[in-house]
Amino acid sequence: MHNSRVVIIDDLSRARKELKRIGVDSYGIRLMAPKALSFAIRLEKIKPQAANILKQEALSLGAEAAISRGVIDLRRKRSDVLLLGTERHYRLLIEKLRRQPFGLAEIRGELEDLLTNLKRKRWEIECGKYTLRLGKRTLIMGILNVTPDSFANGGRYNRIDSALKQAERMASEGADIIDIGGESTRPGAQPVPLKEEMRRTIPVIKELVKRIDLPISIDTYKSVVAEAALDSGASLVNDISALRMDRGMSQVISRYKAPLVLMHMQGEPRNMQKNPRYGDVVGEIISFLRERIAFAKEKGIDEEKVIIDPGIGFGKKTEHNLEIFKRLSEFKSLGRPILVGPSRKSVIGKILNLPVEERLEGTAATVAASILNGADIIRVHDVLEMKRVVDMTDAILLKR
Numbered sequence: 001m002h003n004s005r006v007v008i009i010d011d012l013s014r015a016r017k018e019l020k021r022i023g024v025d026s027y028g029i030r031l032m033a034p035k036a037l038s039f040a041i042r043l044e045k046i047k048p049q050a051a052n053i054l055k056q057e058a059l060s061l062g063a064e065a066a067i068s069r070g071v072i073d074l075r076r077k078r079s080d081v082l083l084l085g086t087e088r089h090y091r092l093l094i095e096k097l098r099r100q101p102f103g104l105a106e107i108r109g110e111l112e113d114l115l116t117n118l119k120r121k122r123w124e125i126e127c128g129k130y131t132l133r134l135g136k137r138t139l140i141m142g143i144l145n146v147t148p149d150s151f152a153n154g155g156r157y158n159r160i161d162s163a164l165k166q167a168e169r170m171a172s173e174g175a176d177i178i179d180i181g182g183e184s185t186r187p188g189a190q191p192v193p194l195k196e197e198m199r200r201t202i203p204v205i206k207e208l209v210k211r212i213d214l215p216i217s218i219d220t221y222k223s224v225v226a227e228a229a230l231d232s233g234a235s236l237v238n239d240i241s242a243l244r245m246d247r248g249m250s251q252v253i254s255r256y257k258a259p260l261v262l263m264h265m266q267g268e269p270r271n272m273q274k275n276p277r278y279g280d281v282v283g284e285i286i287s288f289l290r291e292r293i294a295f296a297k298e299k300g301i302d303e304e305k306v307i308i309d310p311g312i313g314f315g316k317k318t319e320h321n322l323e324i325f326k327r328l329s330e331f332k333s334l335g336r337p338i339l340v341g342p343s344r345k346s347v348i349g350k351i352l353n354l355p356v357e358e359r360l361e362g363t364a365a366t367v368a369a370s371i372l373n374g375a376d377i378i379r380v381h382d383v384l385e386m387k388r389v390v391d392m393t394d395a396i397l398l399k400r
Contacts, residue, residue: 043107048076061085127235130214135399141341147183173383183220239261240265251299260307262289262307264310285311307338312347338374367393372397
């Protein structure tokens with residue numbers, strides 16, 4: 001017997017390791033490793049002339065391009081294209097597209113960006129007096145909801161003394177960031193008046209910066225709250241609306257040079273779970289986040305300080321959330337660190353038929369799946385237990 005088996009190679013480092021194991025020399029490893037990494041790239045709404053050229057050029061290189069049936073005779077005005085090949089194929093294709101017509105020069109640039117983004121694994125983001133080093137290990141964002149109506153903790157930390165104790169506990173358990181929110185964003189939640197949100201969050205932030213040596217995030221979509229929080233010692237803004245619900249937010253972020261989490265949400269908290277619909281949930285979220293990153297850049301926000309969040313549970317049905325977990329690695333196409341907040345979410349409750357307080361194991365499973373598929377930051381309530389899950393999963397991925 002020859003011990004024949006399939007070898008799963010999902011990044012260049014694994015390709016190099018397999019080649020080295022069988023004794024390939026350094027030149028051969030450098031030459032062959034890109035040939036081992038095969039993946040698909042989807043291009044949307046391409047002119048039929050460009051789609052035909054892409055298919056011809058891909059086939060000439062030994063790759064493939066799937067196009068709509070109506071493209072060959074130009075009956076379709078636009079077509080999506082699914083390229084199938086290795087990194088080496090794509091590099092050669094990029095060179096062939098250098099002076100091609102029908103918008104292929106622009107597509108060439110997009111392909112170059114995608115290859116760069118997929119290979120990127122590390123980021124360093126200045127966060128006030130701190131630096132977030134992402135990719136070396138998975139960071140943990142501890143959730144501190146100082147609200148009376150949080151879906152997960154039911155107002156346990158809406159007093160300043162209990163909030164501070166919980167934040168200190170999470171810091172001691174291994175949190176890397178403390179995320180403070182003063183307005184519940186559970187499905188069906190109603191907006192909180194500005195003054196009330198300020199009353200809940202700002203005193204906690206002012207006191208907390210004296211007690212813990214960690215970056216503090218403010219979970220808000222209101223620019224006035226964000227500005228007051230940053231003035232009080234917070235150093236990161238987590239905006240569930242991705243700069244859509246308050247025109248002043250982008251100005252605050254730009255002026256303070258603060259890191260920013262852009263999250264996807266279909267609708268608003270009060271109506272987001274009223275029959276959300278998608279054609280391709282991951283494709284549509286990536287399109288949304290790409291547009292939001294571009295918007296942030298236009299408003300003077302440094303793209304290198306942007307973190308993306310697909311928004312588990314925000315305008316998604318159970319099947320949508322599961323699809324996001326499964327295909328999370330596709331968000332690497334955007335070249336930004338990925339934050340995932342699966343903690344105690346309804347998708348866990350629906351699958352396991354469990355109330356909020358019994359979703360620890362389900363959360364652990366989603367945390368591990370998220371990290372294995374590319375998450376850089378995990379946003380959770382149960383820091384101690386999830387720290388163990390994170391450390392174990394990172395060890396499997398050789399992050400440690």
